[in-house]
Each structure stands twice: as C-alpha cells, then as structure tokens.
Amino acid sequence: xxxxxxxRGQTVVPAEIRRRFNLGKSSKLLWMVEGEIITVLPxxxxxxxxxxxxxxxxxxxxxxxxDRRLDRxxxxxxxxxxxxxxxxx
Numbered sequence: 089x090x091x092x093x094x095x096r097g098q099t100v101v102p103a104e105i106r107r108r109f110n111l112g113k114s115s116k117l118l119w120m121v122e123g124e125i126i127t128v129l130p131x132x133x134x135x136x137x138x139x140x141x142x143x144x145x146x147x148x149x150x151x152x153x154x155d156r157r158l159d160r161x162x163x164x165x166x167x168x169x170x171x172x173x174x175x176x177x
Contacts, residue, residue, distance in 0.1 A: 091099045101111060109130045111117075116131040 089102050089105070091102065093099050101117075105111070111130055115133075118129045118131050120127045120129065
C-alpha cells in the first residue's frame with residue numbers, strides 16, 4: 089500500500105490497516121529507522137496490559153529463582169558481588 093506525505097508532513101493510514109489493527113483517532117504509532125528502512129508499529133493503549141501473559145508457559149518462577157541463585161554463585165566465585173549483602177541466597 090502506498091500513501092503520500094502532505095506539505096505539512098502528514099500521511100494517512102489506509103482504512104484496511106486501521107481496521108486490521110483497530111486503530112482510531114487517538115491511536116499512537118511508533119516510527120523506527122534502521123539504516124534506510126522505516127518501520128511503523130502500532131502502540132497499544134495500555135502497553136502493560138498488552139504484554140500480560142506473553143511469557144506464560146515460557147519459564148516458571150521456581151526455575152527463574154533457581155537460575156538466579158546459580159548466577160549469583162557464579163558471580164560470587166568470580167568475585168563480582170558480595171553475596172553476604174544479598175537479602176536471600
């Protein structure tokens with residue numbers, strides 16, 4: 089799809105895209121530039137709510153804590169941090 093840029097630097101989001109991504113008059117778009125490529129992404133009204141459940145089933149809290157303990161042991165062995173100052177081990 090193509091759109092034009094007006095004298096004032098404005099452009100139109102095609103109706104098909106607005107419907108597909110549920111974009112309205114107060115919707116926000118994120119413009120990113122990487123080299124010569126411009127990417128436009130719709131931003132959710134509530135980013136925290138939009139991410140809710142994204143990681144569900146990916147990693148358990150118990151595994152996360154176990155991995156953090158192992159990380160801290162490795163950091164301690166490498167002399168990076170003082171584990172005695174930590175609230176838990």
